[in-house]
Amino acid sequence: MKRFLCFLFAVTMALPALAKEEVKYPGVNWPQDGMLGTYDRASLQRGYQVYKQVCSACHAMKQISYRNLSDLGYTEDQIKTLAAEVTVQDGPDDSGNMFDRPGRPSDHFKAPFANEKAARAANGGAYPKDLSLMVKAREGHADYVHALLIGFDDPPAGFKVPTGMYYNKYFEGHLIGMPSPLSADGLVSYADGTVATKDQMAKDVTEFLSWASEPELETRKKIGLQVLIFLGVFAVIMYFAKKQVWKGVKH
């Protein structure tokens, strides 16, 4: 067994030598990282503001409901107000007609386009992806999404960028159909008075999208620690119990 473990250890140590080279993103210390990481509520609310005022013009978040915003620290009344800002089609009513009504907390985030075809038609053929799981669905996760948002730049000399495409340092192939969404400082005026630099907005909206991808993260990490402590103590007890049981046997 010892030899087996040593062997496994040696192999694991040797593996990175053969690993693919990772793309380097500008490092961000995300508050949700680490054993007991939690989301930064103020940043989440700012990030939601960026999503609402900038991203949501093109990108849907179909997995998220307005009621989920309570995770961000909004009160029930605030959420009702936020939900009521959109108009939702409901029905049919008793006479069989569809009707419009203000949004409710139980509604999912309203999508900017009726369907993919409408979205493509309005965006020069490109389809703005749903952002509910964006952070989980990309290699590099939050670091990648943040890097992408600040990665719009002038292309290197000789690099041809066709019309309707944009150059991005971090996008695979460097040609992306989305123009820089956070093109200027102060694009959003934050309700809490934070200065809305491009990098600040990118960080905040990435924090918000991280939450959208993994709303269970805080509970998960908290329970995880409890489980590990419980099992750790249990293991020590079982170790001595096993020793006691085996005391009389030469093995």
Added chain:
Amino acid sequence: MVGLHHSEFKNPVIRWIDTRLPIFTLMQAEYGKFPTPKNFNSLWNFGAFATVMLVVMIITGIFLAMNYDPNTSHAFDSVEHIMRDVNFGWLLRYLHSNGASMFFAVVYIHTFRGLYYGSYKAPRELLWILGMVIFLLLMATAFLGYTLPWGQMSFWGATVITNLFSAIPFVGKAIVTWLWGGFSVDNPTLNRFFAFHFLLPFVICAVVFLHVWALHMTGSNNPTGVEPKTAADTVPFHPYYTAKDFLGVVIFMMVYAAFTFYFPNILGHPDNYIEGNPMVTPAHIVPEWYFLPFYAILRAVTWTITIPFTSIVLIEAKLGGVLAMFGSIAVLFALPWLDRNPVRSCNYRPVYQKFMWALVVIWILLGMAGGHAPDDHVMIFGTDLGFTWVVIAQLGMLYYFVHFLVVVPYLSKHEKTLPLPESIDADVQAKIAAKIAAIKGGNA
């Protein structure tokens, strides 16, 4: 009272039941008194881990099935519904998805232990073969299960693997259509995959029962590979191995919990959080890590076999890959007859031991080859070695088959093995004596 069992239990209720259905006597014999070699190392814990995983997977799976919708337009969203809206749904799902990885890790180590200590040899051939049947069923179940979340890797993985059957000459295309229930992977495919994913674990349970039954007929192998001879060689299963397995399971649970709570997606692919889309093919379609060595073998065959001096194709490259992949498992079924060396444990087979470790290294390299695109260049510390991963896969596959079809049968006859200990107890006594001598030597 003809046919009633004479029960030795004192408790009247237990006695009443046991007289009519001697289940308590059976448990007492098989899990209480069952004589078990006293010299197991930790590798003998992994059978218990595998049993625990089977139970955990079935329990979490049933609760997931209550909230999952096997319809192509709802499957992906229903998984997100489980993750977000169902109470502790994220826990159920992460336990299940990481559980699959844990299950395979445990089964691989369990199988390695059988290989290394020669647990497949007479009289345990059938025990080994039943284990291989479980392994095949496990692979089928895992593949079907990975399809269900209907992410990009789910959809394209299902497409690639079902398409393998099209390599079968003449009837391949028809078989694939039959498997799909249509002309592409679509709603009928997902429906039947869900039904089979629910069914197969119970088939596994049945084969596990046979596997354990066979084990209890022959008794366990042990690190010396020498059968127990006297009572001094064994201990009763309870409390000795119940205590040891319990400790092992708690430690194993800590590893499982670390993945589930802190790295729940590290073993998965990010693309599977993108809803399956038949119109967009992912850049690299890769299976879960536990299938990578087999995937490498599948893709290693890049040549067609023709009738010599003609252009008539006998075996197309695709069929060759499929045959090689299934062949890599078939040789394991044949192993008890390929290796007839009477010495079981690699500890007493110095030459075969080295080949055994080489096999493990090759298996890991095959896994890495499976994770890379075949034409990716192999890099060490960022230096291009000038050849591609498909070469590694081909050499790995070559070693794998040479190992089982040439090295094993050859060493089976010609290896000069080390002398075996007189008995398990003699081996234990000798090791203790050596330890004491070493301590004394250290003090002197």
